[in-house]
Amino acid sequence: MDTALKPFEQRVINAAADFATKVIAPNAATWELQRSLPPERIRPAAQAGLTGLLLAEDQGGRGLSKTAMARVMEELSMADMAYAFILVVHNNFMNAIAQAGSQAQRERYLPDMLSGACLGAFLLTEPQSGSDAANVTTTARRDGGGWVLNGAKAWITSAANADLLSVYAQTDAAKGWRGIAAFIVPADHPGVVRETPYSTMGAHVMGTGGFRFEDCRLSDEAVLFPPGSGFKGALAGIDLARANVAAMCCGMMANSLDVALAHAAERRAFGQRVVDFQGLQWQLADVATDLHAARLMAFAATRAIDAGQTAAIAAAHAKKFATRAALKGIADCMQVMGADGYKHDFPLARHLACAKMGHYIDGTTEIQNVVISRDLLRPYS
16 A cells, blocks of 8 residues: 555655654553643654644645555554544644635644644534534624634543634524534633543543533634535545544554464463464454455545545445454454453553544444445435
């Protein structure tokens, strides 16, 4: 898959692999135990060139293809998918500002986001809506020359640490999704209330939580996507997001397979190496097959996106298959390791929690089935 990438893209991927090995992997267990990002947050990742991945070089970015970005996230997820997903959200927010923002917004926000001094978050999901992304009840009411936000957002990546928010709000409920607009809001802006982060099964590094908006007053300069464009803007990157989740699941599966193989090759039972038992060999062979298939699906989706082709079905297949394969495959690798696989001395328990998280983010597995079944039934409508 890497043969289609340009040499400079491969260098960024290599830098990501190096960053994952030297920075994320030695610290991920501690971050998870402490349930927080380190004080420097994503600054080290920015210094490694892992922000602005999709931005053009003249905007200070790396100018990667969508396929190369997914490969970066696969490498990072071999160490920790939760940290990688923070960077997915941050990079996608930067790309939205670069593509749709005003010149003033680009000049104001992108430099600090590139340096890692400012961490971005995407606020679409609400407590009552879940995967029903169009069901936005947070309101943006016109007031003089600006807007007033009221409402609540839930399941927000980086909610505990974000500095800058892209907030999707309904300007006219009678228009449905066509009334949704998006606003750029500093997290310390008056009227913004940061909720206590959730206590979840894992992936605490993501700082997942919620925000409330209580008469939060904004000027017109805060508008990123005007009414009528907000929902389209939110969904513009959904296929890429789903393909990235699939790629990140591949990274976790690959690392779990490597760890399980190394452990089974060293451990002995009943007079022979554990890895020499055929039953375990076949169990790991199945994981390898699923990993291969998931990679092909993930990068088929990103290549379609890079080519400007419709990728909704390919991305849905990739996310659905990869999240299912990762949850089963990582659990099987843990089983091969015996009770050691359950310890936090190894990354598999952390990967397993993130694999389950993958079933919810960017559209649940059931939503992928909705997308796929609609396509299947279109000729019979």
